[in-house]
Amino acid sequence: MTRRVVVTGMGVVSALGLGRARAFEALREGECGIGQLTRIDASRLSFQIGAEASGFEGEDHFSRQELSLLDRGSQMALVAGREAMAASGFSPDDAMQLRTAVVIGSAMGGMNTLDDGYRQLYGEGKARLHPLTVPRLMPNAPASHLSIAFGLKGPAWAVTTACASSNHAMGQAFHMIRSGAVDAALTGGAESQLTLGVLKAWEGLRVMSRDGCRPFSKTRNGMVQGEGAAIFVFEEMEQAQARGATIWGEVVGFGASADASDIVQPNEDGAKRAIRAALEDGGLRPDQIDYVNAHGTATAANDRTEAAAIHAVFGAHAEQLSVSSTKSMHGHCIGAAGAIELVATLMALSEGVIPPTINYDAPDPECALDVTPNEARERSVGAALSNSFAFGGLNAVLALRAYR
Amino acid sequence: MTEQSADAATFTDEDIEAKVIEIVASHSLNDSQEVTLASTPQDLSIDSLGLVEIIFSIEETFDVSVPYNANDPSSSDFDISTVGAVVAGVKRLIANQRAA
Incomplete structure (x- = not known):
């Protein structure tokens, strides 16, 4: 059991x-x-x-x-x-x-x-x-x-x-x-x-x-x-x-990986491996994910690499995903980033509200995802991921399911 | 630092070129002779972190502030496409500083 x-x-x-x-x-x-x-x-x-x-x-x-x-x-x-x-x-x-x-x-x-x-x-x-x-x-x-x-x-x-x-x-x-x-x-x-x-x-x-x-x-x-x-x-x-506790969501998967490549440059392969590991650990198929809280630092390299990794893992389902980077609102909180972003992910799971990527003013063909531009969106979220990709090439992704 | 700044005020164009080449060579583990004004970062196997270190050395050596954004070097107000472009940029920064 x-x-x-x-x-x-x-x-x-x-x-x-x-x-x-x-x-x-x-x-x-x-x-x-x-x-x-x-x-x-x-x-x-x-x-x-x-x-x-x-x-x-x-x-x-x-x-x-x-x-x-x-x-x-x-x-x-x-x-x-x-x-x-x-x-x-x-x-x-x-x-x-x-x-x-x-x-x-x-x-x-x-x-x-x-x-x-x-x-x-x-x-x-x-x-x-x-x-x-x-x-x-x-x-x-x-x-x-x-x-x-x-x-x-x-x-x-x-x-x-x-x-x-x-x-x-x-x-x-x-x-x-x-x-x-x-x-x-x-x-x-x-x-x-x-x-x-x-x-x-x-x-x-x-x-x-x-x-x-x-x-x-x-x-x-x-x-x-x-x-x-x-x-x-x-x-x-x-x-x-x-004990009759209020339950905000279920944590179902955790995947981690190391790029083993560069001390600061992000790496698509490492990101993909962490995302896939989280899905596998959580017993989730890619097409079960509705929302991805992205690492989304707003550097040229991270966002391009993360978008490529998401496309590679999700294939055609990438078009159905809601993605957002809430760093646009609370900044990059470094060691607290994933935790603050889990608050946003749990809001999506428990309230069916996808938090937006604000300050979005021009699409980038290298980041062709629905990044929930500027305004939150109502959407029932059955399962979600929260990505963190660190300097040093150390990646960690959590997978969660709505608790209903 | 004070000493370097005093030097910076009297750098000739030849000094600037020689110093920039010396900095680039030391960060790219190449001999100064192998670094020419036409050399590109790719030619010298300089990655993004190497560039950031080179810019830092230039700022410290010439006591200037280089407008360089590693996110998007091509849109920075400082051309790093070749060593010659960097030399020209440094000369311009020093001239602006003297005029100010």
Whole structure:
């Protein structure tokens, strides 16, 4: 008897606002969370835009003592985790705490802490750093804080695979539950990376847009960085049903692959293999998929390669697919990208609303897909994929089914 | 850096050409003699990351800011199709800077 895995709660912080309900509304309305960077001195950058979670202030959610332990990324993870746990109604007893995993993606770790520390040390010549610098910046801090906050004592770890971190994390959490290693997991991703140091590093790669994120558009000219967190409660289905939990969707497949080719250039073969692996793991035929939440970074190379991979895997069915890149709205949240995009995918599955690719202003023959341009569309979605293809050539795709 | 910037102010056209060729050669693991003004990135097996590193070296050496977008090099306001085009672009950037 195969164990099945369902999503019973989610919480999210992003440039689209705080909370699942706000995120669903913004995704439905095609709101753009990208704007002028305000938290840093962007005049030193060649681009001045980003997707800041501008409504998120740690002081609104934590005491001063708590804040001294928490990088902004961990703050976002905890706020999203609180929402996910409260919404799911999952309140594990002592035995269940031992059977609940925590698996959280983060590409970079506590970059605000690192940036502040380096500025003080090298820029200001300070003799000492804040004593909690190490626990604040370690990439596993969000996973550890979530485990501590909810007393979750099963296997817990952080996953780091750049832009695919949270898809790899959620895929591992899904497999742990399906295999019987645990019965539930708190999983997702968190990333707060909009510091001058990090953005300068992105600037160096010369793949940043100065004027907006336009995935799959002929006019696209690069990515826009974002920040945020999305955390989910994954549970074994019978357990969730027994306690009468709200079920947002079923996770059915996870596929991962490595390009083994280039450290930054995307690779169609690696993308195809990850998509096919997710379909196979989920027992899905390509023609059962209605929606693909694309990686869609709005770089020339990613979007062209991803479109080619989708055409190769889906063949004639590619024309029937609804595709979108919600990065056009919440920016590229790097280690949290797949998690925030799973919120969009679960909206499509649970509400029958395909979130749009906004800022779409000119078709690109090399990306000939129905990318749901500019406006959300109502469509009953039976099954969906969410793609993440990372720098380093590490790919991770999740397959989900509607729960009805 | 200060020293390099001081040098940049006095670079002659010959210096610029020699420096650009030196930078391209060092990033493409070719001898300077093998790099000519007609060489293309393809001739020298320079990939997109190599180009980004070369642009960075040019910016640091000449204290200029090169308008180059790796997403779509052909629409950038800086021609990288040959070494000669890069040399011409650098000369123009330096001249603009002196005029400013």
